[in-house]
Amino acid sequence: MARGNIRGPVEPFRAPEAPELAPVYLVCGDEDFLIDEAVRALLDAAVPPDLRGFNLDVLQGAEADMRDVLARASSFPMAGDRRAVVLRDAEKLGAKDLELLAGYTEHPSPSTVMILTAAKPDMRRKAFAAVKKAGGVVECKSLGEAQIPSWILRRFKLRDRTIDPEACRLLSGLVGRGLRELDQEIEKLVIYAGERMLISPDDVSAVVGVSRQYNIFELQRAIAAGNMAKAEEILGRMLEAGNGAPYFIVMLSAFFATVWKMHDWRRRGLPDETIAREMKRERWMIADHLTALGRYSPYQVERALALLLTADERSKSGGDEAVVLQTLLVEIMAEAAGVS
DSSP: OSOOOOOOSOOOOOOOOGGOOOEEEEEEOHHHHHHHHHHHHHHHHSSOOGGGGHEEEEEEETTOOHHHHHHHSSSSSSSOOOOOEEEEEEEGGHHHHHHHHHHHHOOOTTTEEEEEESSSTTTTTHHHHHHHSSSSSEEEOOOOOHHHHHHHHHHHHHHOOOHHHHHHHHHHHHHOOOOOHHHHHHHHHHHHHTSSSSSSSHIIIIIISSSSSSHHHHHHHHHHHHHHHHHHHHHHHHHHHTTOOHHHHHHHHHHHHHHHHHHHHHHTTTOHHHHHHHSSOGGGGGGGHHHHHHOEEEEEEEHHHHHHHHHHHHHHOOOHHHHHHHHHHHHHHHHHTTOO
16 A cells, blocks of 8 residues: 555554555654654665665755755666655755655656655645655654553564563553653563563563663663763662672673674674664664774673673672672773773
8 A cells, every 4th residue: 555644553654565665755743753663664665775875865854955855866776676765854845845846746756765754744735735645644643642552562572572461551651652762661671581472560670660770771881881980870779779690791791792793793894774684673772782882892892701701600609799790890891991
């Protein structure tokens, strides 16, 4: 289905197959997370990732020259069947630009998918009315409170997980209705649960409820950024909350093992978007890993993994967990800072 409103209130947006793609789409609404997802789905259908360097242009409505935008949209694709042009914040276009856009939508390039995004487009304007007639309008409205639990369930299902109803209510209550923030917490819960399929209220309490500021993911972020004071503060708060050495060591070992793999991908020249696909995550989900990639050399990552192994042995030999973990933190971060 290539025309009309092609998104339900909770159902994830599904783009048409490539042959059915319309030449122009308007993705609009007040939920930017859903807008980003819809744009991504359309791009996945239109242009293969390895050809986007040749066949994808992303422009901002407030800054773009419409003649340049339309010239790009009218260009033939290189080494592929289709090119895509994304014009964000299209509601910020001036009257003359909107007139040019309206003219293009009457005779759009058949080998280009133009994707316009807008928070509150004035559908009375000729340009947007023409886009609706020529292509498809994808509405991305914010969800009501009653719709959030169903959305959470679907997000876990996409990750091959389920969540206990009470855990779902707890997650919704702690995080609120922001879909991007909810999805970030869902990703953390999946990582935290490991191989377990069911997310429990205890999981939500451990990852989200103890403190939104003091959890293992914020600790990883501080370590990746080299922020010793913040890392020590988070570690102390988490120890007070009852987190033990095995939990820290397992999670940080997994974090640095992933960074080590990323060094190999980076060495082979893979861009960040491709690395994210290798990890089966969105780019924003690996932001802390990318930060660590820039701060910790391959040698320093190997040293961090060796230090984690030593800390595990010390904690199992009866060493004071707080001292072991604080020493571990200092040693790992001193390596990145070049302190011997």
